[in-house]
Amino acid sequence: MAQAHGGGYYVPHHSYWPLVTSIGLFSTGLGAGGYLQGLGWGPYLLGLGLAIIIGVFFGWFGSVIREGRAGLYNDQVDISFRWGMIWFIFSEVMFFGAFFGALFYARMLSIPWLSGDDPATSKFLWDAVSLNWPTAGPGLTDLEFEPMGAWPLPTINTMLLLASGVTVTIAHHALKDRERAKLVLFMWATIALGTVFLFLQGFEYYEAWAHMNLKLSTGIYGSTFFMLTGFHGLHVLMGTIMLIVITLRCMSGHFSPEHHFGYEGVVWYWHFVDVVWLGLYIFVYII
Template identity: 70%
Template sequence: MAQAEGGYYVPHQSSWPIIGSVGVTALVVGIALYLEGIGAGPWVLGAGLLITLWMVVGWFGDVVREGLRGLYSDQVDRSLRWGMIFFIFSEVMLFAAFFGALFYARVLSVPWLSGEDPATSRLIWDSVALTWPTAGPANAAMEWRPMGPWPLPTINTLILLTSGVTLTAAHHALKDGNRQKLVGFMWATIALGVLFIGLQAYEYYEAYAHLNLRLETGIYGSTFFMLTGFHGMHVLIGTLMLGVIAVRCMKGHFRPESHFGFEATAWYWHFVDVVWLGLYIFVYIL
């Protein structure tokens, strides 16, 4: 299964990387087909999702079992930490691209098309007056309203900030060897994550049902749902990760001096918190 060469853990041959590649590819292709209105889209998307979930459960299960068998040295621990750091950095770049699209549309494109440079704007439209938030000329011929910061986004902000506090309290309990307190704060964090997801789903219902704010509501609608939707997906993934870690805490898998699985999940959750603060400021308030 595995061997140590020169004091460094060498994993056994694994089929999970290629299975994951197939699953993620099918997932992305399925989403593209669905957005294009092609009938096979939902089926390809579903198959990709199932394959990806199978890979995640199987691969992480192998990692957990190998860690419990004591196969990971300090050097492997450092490698895992750097791997998580680079993963979070890639997520930072993903959201940086999304925030960049919002910045470009709001600060550069809309003012330019609205006549900031009259000589240029007349080449595109005559008498166009756009102000943010906008769905395009004549608001894309539809009546709609933007999503304000109160009450749901503000409540969700307080929920995520509180979840960061409870997760930090759980971390301190783990380092103190207090399993009862650790498990309690972990499940409190998970409950807050589930509550956030539920409120965001209700926010989307309000957007569609009462504000007429939809994905096709011009540049504002597309950037709003792109940023908040991808963040919501990350909260969902983070909540699932916290659930797995909570079960492992209940089983006593972590020790005060060795608990990188917990730390990696905590890093991810705090990253999700920070991204939401940026969303709350630049999408809902400004």
């Protein structure tokens, strides 16, 4: 049984959720790899993995919410939650850092080398090729596509996310000041801004595929563009869902000015999403 030992650290009961989560993540990763390789079982395994992860969200997070509402967590547990969220966000920084690194390597190193800055690389791999960013790559020099500019949709989306960072901060201060009506109002405003961002990004993708011949298969430019912006869009979707859940909990009175890390962790995550987008806006759309 779960218990808190004499005001000490909370010791949870045995849980099968970590094992289920591992199965879901493994299935999702393997299924995604199979889908990208064109294997018939890939989409089915990917869907199964995602379904398992969604089930984990409801089950595992629900258990944590119930335990927190029951008063089982003390200040030491709260510190553990905070460190856990910090390391999670750090892992996300490393995740996006890998894709930004791939973009930097392609633009600043590979293209100059293949275009003659490194004679050995240029001569023996792609002799007499001349590349400038944006490009699909040396093997796709005849491919015609239009790169995605910063105006209008990416700029509008930047303003939306910056505004959402302001509204969620106002909501946080309202929580600390016990102003529930103001808290709920600005939380729903944040959710609305995130939702509009997602719709506009979806429209941007439609324009890219339908009218600009810009696809995931459009060489190095298309792959880096869609991997960076696509994974960020996925994080915005996850963050929006988290905001909806936490807003419903705010409406139910689950948080107080003294105890609200469940809320605060979501705010941290949303600010991280904002910062990543600023990097995308600068290095993918502008430079």
